[in-house]
Amino acid sequence: MLVIFSPDSLITGRSCKEKRAFRECRLLEKLNKMTSDTNENDLPQCTESMHEKLCDALTRLEAANHMAQRIQQRELEAEKSTHLQLCVERRKQDWEEFLKEQSRLKEEVDEEHAKAVGRLSAQYDEMKKDLAKHSSF
Secondary structure, three states: OOOOOOHHHHHHHHHHHHHHHHHHHHHHHHHHHHHHHHHHHHHHHHHHHHHHHHHHHHHHHHHHHHHHHHHHHHHHHHHHHHHHHHHHHHHHHHHHHHHHHHHHHHHHHHHHHHHHHHHHHHHHHHHHHHHHHHHOO
16 A cells, blocks of 8 residues: 655644644643742742641640640649558558557556566565564564
């Protein structure tokens, strides 16, 4: 099969290519303009909006952190207070036990003292009797 191109068909083919290239060039120019418009108008607005929202989020986050720290501090103080109360109760119990022990020891010492006084009184009475026997001579 033999294809013969006429000079007219070559011109038509060339003009199609030129039209196509022209359309592509216009499309690229439109895209370039859209990109430029976006960079000039939308990007600064979006950046500013994002900055405001981030600042707001940061402020809220800092407030939430502060509240969380206060809650933790209160819990720690309550825990310390509870621990302190337990320690105070334990010390009271220890003190009561100590006082009971001291009272018991005092009673033992008082009892031993009373027995010793009784023995000494009996011994002195015996000595008085012996002295009275010896002095009557």
